[in-house]
Amino acid sequence: MTYRFSQNDQFDYEILLALGAAWRQGADVGEVLATAAAVADGDGEAWFTAWVELARRVREQAGRSAAAGRTVSARDALLRAAGYFGTALVGVDAVADPERRLAEVFPEHRACLDRFLTSLDPPAEPVAIPYENTPLPGYLVSPPGAPGPLPTLIANNGSDGPLSSAWTLLGAPAVARGYRVLLFDGPGQQSMLFERGVTFRPD
Secondary structure, eight states, X not given: OOOOXXXXXXXXXXXXXXXXXXXXXXXXXXXXXXXXXXXXXXXHHHHHHHHHHHHHHHHHHHHHHHHTTOHHHHHHHHHHHHHHHHHHGXXXXXXXXXXXXXXXXXXXXXXXXXXXXXXXXXXXEEEEEOOTTSOEEEEEEOOTTOOSOOOEEEEOOOSSOOHHHHIIXXXXXXXXXXXXXXXXXXXXXXXXXXXXXXXXXXX
């Protein structure tokens, strides 16, 4: 593929990833393309700011939809907002005072994801997976109308991917096919690293 959205390899990849999330309502193509164009030649600060601003606008849309009783629109907007917050965090190392900005934005990402997952039918079940002194946080997501034992997909995420991406790439299509799905943060991933300081292990 010869077209690039950004000369920055990481940013180009993240834009492609965001576009790929559209098939499961994890992004809107127009929102992604407009934001990508605005930061095509930008630095990490511009990237972070643009995606956070988009995420907050979409979160506000979710609130307006919920207040009007449009539950599907609200749910989809929450997932998009979570994804955009996650995309913003790719550039957090390049901003001024990255630890403070991470501490502000990551909880916003996770709150949108929490609200999305608990709005599913049936709502996702929060789980705590035993791990040394700090349990791994996760969610067990089931297909509608299927109580009892089911085949379960354990969605092992990548090194720095948010759970919103794990949902659109792995979880949602599996649930649609009748699987139960376990989403979680392992050592060195997202909340385990950002909030609990637990790093990767070689094993």
